[in-house]
Amino acid sequence: xxxxxxxxxxxxxxxxxxxxxxxxxxxxxxxxxxxxxxxxxxxxxxxxxxxxxxxxxxxxxxxxxxxxxxxxxxxxxxxxxxxxxxxxxxxxxxxxxxxxxxxxxxxxxxxxxxxxxxxxxxxxxxxxxxxxxxxxxxxxxxxxxxxxxxxxxxxxxxxxxxxxxxxxxxxxxxxxxxxxxxxxxxxxxxxxxxxxxxxxxxxxxxxxxxxxxxxxxxxxxxxxxxxxxxxxxxxxxxxxxxxxxxxxxxxxxxxxxxxxxxxxxxxxxxxxxxxxxxxxxxxxxxxxxxxxxxxxxxxxxxxxxxxxxxxxxxxxxxxxxxxxxxxxxxxxxxxxxxxxxxxxxxxxxxxxxxxxxxxxxxxxxxxxxxxxxxxxxxxxxxx
Ligand code: SDX
Numbered sequence: 001x002x003x004x005x006x007x008x009x010x011x012x013x014x015x016x017x018x019x020x021x022x023x024x025x026x027x028x029x030x031x032x033x034x035x036x037x038x039x040x041x042x043x044x045x046x047x048x049x050x051x052x053x054x055x056x057x058x059x060x061x062x063x064x065x066x067x068x069x070x071x072x073x074x075x076x077x078x079x080x081x082x083x084x085x086x087x088x089x090x091x092x093x094x095x096x097x098x099x100x101x102x103x104x105x106x107x108x109x110x111x112x113x114x115x116x117x118x119x120x121x122x123x124x125x126x127x128x129x130x131x132x133x134x135x136x137x138x139x140x141x142x143x144x145x146x147x148x149x150x151x152x153x154x155x156x157x158x159x160x161x162x163x164x165x166x167x168x169x170x171x172x173x174x175x176x177x178x179x180x181x182x183x184x185x186x187x188x189x190x191x192x193x194x195x196x197x198x199x200x201x202x203x204x205x206x207x208x209x210x211x212x213x214x215x216x217x218x219x220x221x222x223x224x225x226x227x228x229x230x231x232x233x234x235x236x237x238x239x240x241x242x243x244x245x246x247x248x249x250x251x252x253x254x255x256x257x258x259x260x261x262x263x264x265x266x267x268x269x270x271x272x273x274x275x276x277x278x279x280x281x282x283x284x285x286x287x288x289x290x291x292x293x294x295x296x297x298x299x300x301x302x303x304x305x306x307x308x309x310x311x312x313x314x315x316x317x318x319x320x321x322x323x324x325x326x327x328x329x330x331x332x333x334x335x336x337x338x339x340x341x342x343x344x345x346x347x348x349x350x351x352x353x354x355x356x357x358x359x360x361x362x363x364x365x366x367x368x369x370x371x372x373x374x375x376x377x378x379x380x381x382x383x
Pocket of ligand 1: 222223256257263313319
């Protein structure tokens with residue numbers, strides 16, 4: 001019997017590639033759990049440091065465990081001089097995601113444990129990466145704003161220190177709260193494209209820096225982490241809330257995708273988008289005219305997209321849609337949105353890589369060959 005044509009799952013849609021106990025994404029009910037805890041409770045009660053510990057170690061830390069973990073993170077915030085110089089000479093002109101990817105890849109040159117594949121060394125490298133990626137993103141933003149390197153402040157929390165290194169001043173609560181919330185909400189999301197590409201690289205037993213560099217390159221794409229920047233740029237292009245409906249109707253008629261909507265897994269409202277929207281609405285009374293205008297555009301866009309594509313096509317707001325106005329309220333410039341996403345998601349990437357390495361298997365899928373076979377080679381002067 002001729003070989004039956006295999007079923008090709010383009011984009012690995014609906015394919016399970018491994019087992020994991022880190023994160024449950026329920027796309028039907030619109031629920032998300034970090035190590036079993038609902039994202040709403042985590043966002044309400046936790047801190048990014050505690051979330052990173054939970055994702056990596058699989059349990060909420062006791063007070064002494066968290067204090068020790070925070071101390072280790074703080075000890076790793078500073079950047080090698082060579083990395084600072086690389087950022088200083090590239091930040092103003094290059095895409096911040098390219099500078100971040102290059103800086104993280106270069107970090108391995110300063111880490112004498114880079115090639116040590118023991119679990120203990122990989123946890124130490126995870127802590128280095130969590131701290132240093134936040135410092136790198138802040139330093140990129142700092143140099144793009146014409147400032148110089150700001151040494152980290154060990155008295156500040158992770159996200160407060162990020163804002164301090166970015167702006168050269170200690171953040172006010174209204175600046176720090178939205179950034180902390182986004183760090184928490186973007187930390188982990190099961191086998192999304194960037195986590196998967198991290199695993200593909202690590203599954204060959206390459207090193208953690210190489211695996212994370214793959215993840216950063218993957219997250220950059222506008223179909224993935226880059227959507228948060230594109231969604232805000234769309235809102236600025238719309239300009240006035242009264243233009244929202246026309247803009248979206250024309251875009252959809254031209255078969256364009258509206259960034260910040262749709263998801264491979266969520267076929268209902270992304271629970272993270274609900275939390276971010278709720279926070280944005282809580283800001284309205286004392287936010288700038290710009291944030292209020294962006295919020296009105298976002299709300300009108302949300303209403304129209306749900307009417308047109310929600311129930312009928314399963315296309316709903318995702319984590320990226322309301323993120324832009326929230327970041328604007330905290331004074332974060334649009335080109336830092338996706339680098340910040342990466343500085344948050346590093347915890348998820350490393351948690352998955354540590355878990356996968358505990359029962360490693362090379363990731364090597366098949367493809368259905370559709371070309372010819374058995375052709376006879378023809379010398380070049382006879383072609
Ligand atoms: C993230 O996976 C994760 O967990 C990712 C993430 C995480 O935390 O790691 O949640 C973060 O990446 C969120 C998603 C951010 N991306 C965007 O907002 C970009 C816009 N969204 C899409 O491009 C799309 O929804 C994807 C890529 C996110 C998912 O698309 P799929 O599952 O591959 O489905 P598809 O691209 O094949 O779309 C199916 C149909 C198509 O129409 P047809 O060609 O069949 O006619 O739905 C349409 C698409 O055109 N469609 C959209 C749309 N998203 C899908 N149409 C208009 N606007 C959109 N946003």
